[in-house]
Amino acid sequence: MIRFQCPNGQFSWDKVSIGFIGAGQMAQAMAKGWIKAGVVKPDRVVASAPTNRNLAAFKELGCSTTNSNVDVLKMSNIIIIAVKPHMIGSVVEDLRSNVDFGTIKKQTIFISVAAGVPLADLEKFHFNAVTSVVRIMTNVAFAECQAMTASCFGSVAYPCTKEVLTMLFEPVGSHISLPESLMNVFVGMSGSxxxxxxxxxxxxxxxxxxxxxxxxxxxxxxxxxxxxxxxxxxxxxxxxxxxxxxxxxxxxxxxxxxxxxxxxxxxxxxxxxxxxxxxxxxxxxxxxxxxx
Ligand SMILES: NC(=O)c1ccc[n+]([C@@H]2O[C@H](COP(=O)([O-])OP(=O)(O)OC[C@H]3O[C@@H](n4cnc5c(N)ncnc54)[C@H](OP(=O)(O)O)[C@@H]3O)[C@@H](O)[C@H]2O)c1
The missing domain is CATH 1.10.3730.10 (ProC C-terminal domain-like)
Structure with missing residues (x-):
């Protein structure tokens, strides 16, 4: 059993459950890659979207689906925010009005894949004072486990969060850490x-x-x-x-x-x-x- 000791508690890799808020192109590529690489089993993945048009692809993979972002928050300890960049504010505010963020499991890791949205903006949502927020950029080759992924961390960045990211992203291609100031360059070179x-x-x-x-x-x-x-x-x-x-x-x-x-x-x-x-x-x- 792989466990990471974090200052905010223990993150047990065996209990990893990945939740996607947004079920479009990027979310589907990530789910396919992780399942193909054996990083996570389909029954430990859930995706939410307002309509069912993209959720069908998750069902085909054997994942759970829902039209409620709140369900994703409750069911997962790794939350991938995969909506369009301009949607993030409204999605998080909507979550906030339905969930007491103080009750979110402290070991939860929030990962945003949204192009351009800075960590400072993500952290303003105050998911939980001890919860890690990570900004990543990657590309659709994720589906073939050939992604190029870059990540940078917010103010709550534990060594264990980095270990979890390595477990997530190395089996599906290459993974590097980048200073946030270079993340948009990475969007140009790899995401796009x-x-x-x-x-x-x-x-x-x-x-x-x-x-x-x-x-x-x-x-x-x-x-x-x-x-x-x-x-x-x-x-x-x-x-x-x-x-x-x-x-x-x-x-x-x-x-x-x-x-x-x-x-x-x-x-x-x-x-x-x-x-x-x-x-x-x-x-x-x-x-x-x-x-x-
Ligand atoms: N596509 C890429 O190559 C790529 C590469 C790197 C990063 N990204 C980033 O990934 C993010 C998603 O891009 P995408 O290309 O996957 O977009 P997309 O295919 O348009 O998917 C967007 C998803 O968000 C869902 N959505 C809309 N409003 C929502 C809400 N209120 N709550 C929950 N879900 C909601 C949509 O629902 P419906 O299914 O109901 O329409 C859809 O499933 C963006 O921020 C983008 O910058 C994309």
């Missing part, structure tokens, strides 16, 4: 960035189709090429720079240089840098909008 990768894949696949390959074959080639590039880059981390890996494929006057010249002429790298910046700014704006 995964869509930039889909766009690149689409472009590569279109390139093959344009020259006569069937779509499915073209998709297979594009996907495996990106996967191979990612794994090779990962295997070489700290050993060879990305530029060296690229250089290693470029023979003078060869085919790769011809293609790379086209990418450079069309400023693809600069476009990606601007895309990360645009997402980062939008995340800041959404966080500010949530305050209104």
């Amino acid at each position: 960035g995964i869509a930039f990768m889909f766009s690149l894949l689409e472009g590569m696949s279109d390139g093959g189709v344009r020259l006569g390959l069937p779509r499915e074959t073209s998709n297979t080639i594009a996907i495996q090429t990106m996967l191979g590039a990612s794994l090779l880059a990962q295997a070489n981390m700290g050993k060879r720079k990305l530029a060296e890996l690229r250089e290693s494929v470029c023979s003078p006057g060869g085919t790769t240089m011809a293609g790379l010249y086209t990418l450079e002429k069309n400023a693809v790298k600069a476009a990606l840098m601007e895309a990360v910046e645009a997402s980062c700014k939008r995340s800041e704006e959404l966080g500010c909008a949530g305050k209104k």
Whole structure:
């Protein structure tokens, strides 16, 4: 039995129960990933949403569902807040009017996945003076246990909370701690960035189709090429720079240089840098909008 001793009591991993407030894209990806990785059993997961349209996917996974956020609060010791950033204020105020926050189990961990919403705003909700509040950002590759997750902690951050986060996020990809000031950059690179990768894949696949390959074959080639590039880059981390890996494929006057010249002429790298910046700014704006 794995137990973490926290200053606010004992967190027993064997009794972990995860509750999602909000059951959309992100919540579903997280539930799928955790169940697939064996982090939690489906009968220890509950999700709430006002309508049943997204809850059906949780039912299919074997999880409990409810239209009451209060039920989620009562049934879970890890609460994932997965509503749109501008909804958080009203969702928490609604909870507050139905539940005495003083009665929430002290070991409960609140985890917000909302883009842009700062910890200071989350902590203003005063869930419970001794309860940990964590802000994370991740992406939909969670469903395939290949997420990139970053987390930062509020003022109540026990070593045991960090251990619980490691148990939650390491089996479903990579997990890093980041200073909160960089969380919106992470939104641009990973939360949103995964869509930039889909766009690149689409472009590569279109390139093959344009020259006569069937779509499915073209998709297979594009996907495996990106996967191979990612794994090779990962295997070489700290050993060879990305530029060296690229250089290693470029023979003078060869085919790769011809293609790379086209990418450079069309400023693809600069476009990606601007895309990360645009997402980062939008995340800041959404966080500010949530305050209104
Ligand atoms: N999607 C991504 O790739 C991604 C990546 C990183 C972070 N995020 C963050 O994840 C959060 C959710 O995004 P999403 O893409 O999953 O959105 P989504 O698919 O639109 O899902 C939002 C969910 O919130 C539910 N909801 C609305 N009002 C509610 C209320 N009062 N109480 C409880 N649930 C309520 C919706 O209910 P219904 O099912 O009834 O409509 C829906 O299930 C956002 O804050 C976003 O910034 C998303």
